[in-house]
Amino acid sequence: MTLYGLGIGWRPEVSGIIAQLDGLAFCEVIAESIGTEIPPHLGSLGVPVVPHGISLSLGGAEAVDQARIDHLAHAAQLLDAPLASEHIAFVRAGGIEAGHLLPLPRTYEAVDALVRNITRTQDGLPVPFAVENVAALFDWPDDELTEGEFLSEIVDRTGALLVLDIANVYANALNRGRDPWAELSRLPLERIAYCHIAGGSISDGKYHDTHTDPVPEAVLELLAQFTAAGHHPAIMLERDGNYPPALELLDELDAIADAAGLDRITAGTDWSRT
Template sequence: MRGLGIGWRPEIAGVIAELRGLGFCEVIAESVNPSEPPPHLLVLGIPVVPHGISLSLGSVGPVDERRVTHLAACAEALGSPVVSEHIAFVRADGIEAGHLLPMPRTREALDVLSSNIIAAQKSLPVPLAVENVASVVDWADADYTESEFLTELVTRTGVHLVLDIANVYANARNKNRDPWDELRRIPRETVAYCHVAGGSERDGFYHDTHTDPVPDAVLELVRALAENGLPALMLERDGNYPPAHELYDELDAIADAARLPRVTPFDRTPR
């Protein structure tokens, strides 16, 4: 992946269509019918990454082959160079959580996750990348730090990473840690692309909402990473969509922080 991307959503399809030089888009795989992919997405003429949210790679037991098949079909229909999912579980004993739940960073959990990733990779036509998730609290008795867990996972499975910079920031802030300490230890050579998103403070915790602007603290982390070369990265926005000019300003801020060319229209009306 290369350049600056954005999470494609139907609500902002028209805004995205106005961008020039966009590197790639990411689409929620569960929202795609592989037999009839969104035409507004296909005409962009850029790489499209199906991003799964329901595979539950961290669940005990085998992965759901129907969900893997759907992810594979999305990749085929969209001509995707990679597909992505999360380092999380969303169900246990048949009960759906409706949320991406963080995994305990234990040897047993790593065994389960590694096994499921290896199984999923065998059924996918393109490489798999997995994303670190945000959490408010940690499980007890962790055997690894977050960066150690990711490094061992990559070593065992050969999987790529989707490095969510905003999630690293959220986790560090909620646990009174330095986000840069974790970021600089993550094996960056395995990162397929990065996520950047906004959040907000609520009840004493920072929540990764995807409905708020990207904070300056996250942009500072992007700048720091860019000093040594940064993989492709993209803006995630999943609701509370702002006016087009505000979304363009946010994309410009990310591009500038990452030292990437801007992709917004040059003829925007000054405000």
């Protein structure tokens, strides 16, 4: 499975803009938003669509709910998806929903739990599976592994692919007082299925991965450095609220394309560009 080019996270609020993009390579859709039919306007795009889960809780101590795996498999089949993806996080414990993608302690015990749940998920899917690194505002005190070691253990032991969120790498490096490029270069980059880029903002001295703010220039610079080092996976923009006017969204897509050395995909839109 290989994706190429520039994509975007499909959301109903920006579906009209997405429909006019010229040369869109792929879309990603929240798997839990998929019902018995493909959402209007999504199926007519004519590009690969990846269902992206947010509720499996792969890092939970409990086994992943089979019904949730079945739904992700249903979404992948309905969309004729090339793969499915989820987050390396937990979202519930003891039946209590956190409402957030919570980071795991980077311990061998956590790796074991993830391997069990990822393998269980893979066994129930008709397509390859990829897992995404998440943003964290803190480190657990009992961490035993670096981020790179943690991710490498997971993908090596499961054979899963990696959804590399470059913005999350930036967020974690900034919040830990480390160099973003040094952190990025230590990850298992040979396992990348595709990459995420998203916006964020600083609040109370911490960088928050909001998905509702523009992509910072520093994240675009990290993407350009990544590309200049010879890495050319598919890249997609995530936006999950506070949607900007059409022209601002198109400009953001152009900036991502330029940083990644990809062709721009906004030429086919009807909105005036100056």
